[in-house]
Amino acid sequence: MKIVSAQLRNFRNHTDTELEFKAATNVLLGENGQGKTNVLEALSYLCLTKSFYATNDSTVIQQGKEFFDVRGTFLLDHGTESQIRVVYDASLNRRRYFVGKQEVETFSSVIGKYPIVILSPENSSITFGMPADRRKFVDMVISQSSKVYVDDMLEYRRTLRQRNKILIDAARKKMLTAADETSLAPWTESLVVRGSKIILKRAHFLQEFAPYVSNAYASIVDDNEVPAIDYEPQIACSPKDTVAEIEERYRRTLEEKRNDEIRTGSTLVGPHRDEIAFSLNGLHLRTFSSQGQHKTFLIGLKIAEFFYLKERCNETPVFLLDDVFSELDERRSTRLVGFIENLAQTFITTTSENVFHNALLWGGEKQKIFIRYGAAVSEKEMTTA
Template sequence: MKISNAHLRSFRNHNETAFEFASQINVLLGENGQGKTNALEALSFLCLTKSFYASTDATVMQQQKKFFEIKSTLESDEGKNFQVRITYDDVKKEKKFTINGADVEKFSTVIGMFPVVILSPENNSITFGSPADRRKFINLVISQSSKSYVEDSIEYRRIVRQRNTILSMAKGKDCSNEISPWNEMLVRYGARIIYKRNQFLTEFEPYIAQTYLDIVAERETPKIEYLPSVFIRQDSTIEEVATAIETKLAKKKNDELRFQTTLVGPHRDEIIFSLNGLSLKQFASQGQHKTFLIALKVAEFFFLKERCNETPIFLLDDVFSELDENRSRKILSLVQSLGQIFITTTSEKIFDGTDWNGKQRRKFFIKNGETVNELLAA
C-alpha cells in the first residue's frame, strides 16, 4: 500500500496542508513543534479511523475550528486507488469516513484495509511501561489482521463497563441476579480475545526472532510470553479458555464485590518480553529496550504484510534522534527496504552516509503547520 497524497484541513496546527508523497521515502523535516508528528498522526488517522494517540476527535481538530478534514489517495499493492475522506463536524459531533465516495457505516471494517505500522517515542512504553501498554500494542496488531477481534474488543469493553457499574452500585452487597447475564457475556467474549491473543503470540514469535537477528549481530534470543489472567496452555481450545474464565470468575466473586470492579478477563492480561531468558523490563539496558522495540515494529510490519496481503506503510516519528550513528544507519538501511516510509526528523544529519539505493524520495520542510516540498534526486 502507498499513500499518494494527503490534504489536511484544520487538523492540529495544519490549517491547510497538501502533500504529494514519494512512493518510497518521505522525510518530514523541521524544528520542534512545527507539525511533523501531527502530519503523521493524520496519515495514521486515515488507516485507523482515529488517532494513534489516545486523543479524541475533538482534540485533533484545530483550535477555534468546528471541523477537520483529511483527504487522501491511497494505492493498494495491486494498483487499485482509494479516495479516502474523513471529516469531523464538532457541532453535530459527527465523524464521516468515505471510500471512493461511499459512506463507511462501520469504522471497524476499515481497520486492516490500509495497514500501518507506527514507531514513535510514545511507543517506548511498550517495553518500559505497564501491562496495559503491551496489551495496547498487541491489540493494534491483531486488530489490523482480524476484523472479528476488533468487534469482540469493542463488545468486551462494553461488557466490562457494564459489570463495573453493577459492581460499584452494589456497594459490596450481593448482585448475582443483575450481574449473571454479564458474566456469561464476559466469559464468551473474554474467551475469544484470550484465545486469539494466545494464537497471535505463538504465530508472532518467529517474526520477532527473525527481525531481532537482522538487527542485532550477536546472538540474543528474544521471547514473548503470554500471561493471561486465567490459566491456559499454548494449545487450549476456546472452550477451555471459557471454562477457565468461568471458574476464576466464581472464585473471585467476593473480591469483585469488595473491590467493586471486574478482576478476571483479558483486560488483566500481561505480556512479558525477555532476552536470553532475562526479563527485558527488569534487566535490559536502554539500548536493548530500543532494539527490542524496533524489532517488534519491524516484526509487526512483516506479520501484517502477510496477514493483510498488503504492504503496510511505516511511520517513523523522531526515531533516529535517540540512536547512535551506527545503529541509526543499520535501522535506516533495514526500514528503507520495507515499503513506503515516512520519517520525521529535526536534522538531516541522521542520513549522512545513507545509501538510498536509488529509491524515490521526497523531502518536506514543515514550518508552523505549513509545508514546502521538494523532489530529491535518487
C-alpha cells in the first residue's frame, strides 16, 4: 500500500494542509513544535481509524474549531485506489470514517486493510517499561491482523470493568453478599471465556512471531546476539493447549483467588496481568541490556511487525518513523535507512537532515517536505524569518 496524498483540516496545528507523497521515502523536516508528528498522527487516523498516541479526539481537534477532517488517497498493492476520510464533530463528540462515499459503521471492519508500522519515541516503553507496555504492543500487532481478537479484547475489558465494580463494592462491605454472588457469576464466566481465547491467541501469535524477530534482528545487527520472546501468562498455557483446557485452569485459579479478590476489590487473574519477556542471548533485556541494545531490539520488533503484517494482511504496511534517527549512531542509521527504504513507503520526521549522514540520495521517489507553523512550505520559506 502507498499513501498518495493527504489533506488535514483543523487537525492540531494544521488548519489546511495538503500533502502529496512519493512512493518511497518522505522526510518531514522542520523545527521543534512545527507539526511534523501531527502529520504522522493524521496518517494513523486514516489507517487505523484512530490516533497512534492521543486517546481523545478532543485534544486533536484544533483549539476553538468545531470539527477536524482528514482525507487521504491510498493505492493498494493490487492496484485499486481508495479515498479515506475521517471526520470528527466536536459538538456531537463523534468520529466518522468513510471509505469512498460509504460510511464505515464498525471501526473493527477496517482492521488489517491499511496496515501501518509506527516507530516513535514513546515506543521505548515497549522494552524499558512495564508489562502493560509490552502487552499493548502485542495486542496492537494482533489487532491489526485479527478482528476476532479485537472483539474479544473489547468484551474482555468491558467484563473486567463490570466485574471490578462488583468487587470494589464487596471490598468496601468486606463481604460478597448472595446478590453480589449472583451478579458476579455471568461476568466471571465471560471473563473466563474471552480471557482464555486471548491467552491462547497470544501464545499462538508469539510462537509465530519469534522467527520474524530473529530474522529482523539478523538483518540489522552483525553481532552475535540472539533475541528471544517468552510469553509468561498468569494462567499456564502452551500453544498446543485447547481453549477448554485453559478455561478450566482459569476457573480454578479464580476460585482460589476469590477471597483475595474480595479483599483487594479487583480481578487478580487474567490476560490483563500477563508478562511478555524479552531477552538477548538468554539474558533479560530489562535487567541486563544497554541503551543501544534496547533500541535495536525495538527496531527488530518493528521490522518483524512489518513482515508479519505484510503476510497476514496481504498488504504492504507503510512505515511511520517519528524522530527515530536522532538517537542512532551513524552506522546504525545508515543501515536502517538502507534497509527500510527498500521495503515500503516510509514517512520520517526529523529536525535535521544531518541525521541521515548523506545515506539518502534525494530525487526519484524520495522527497523532503518542509513543515513550518502547521503548514507545508517551500525550502526557501523555511529559511526566511
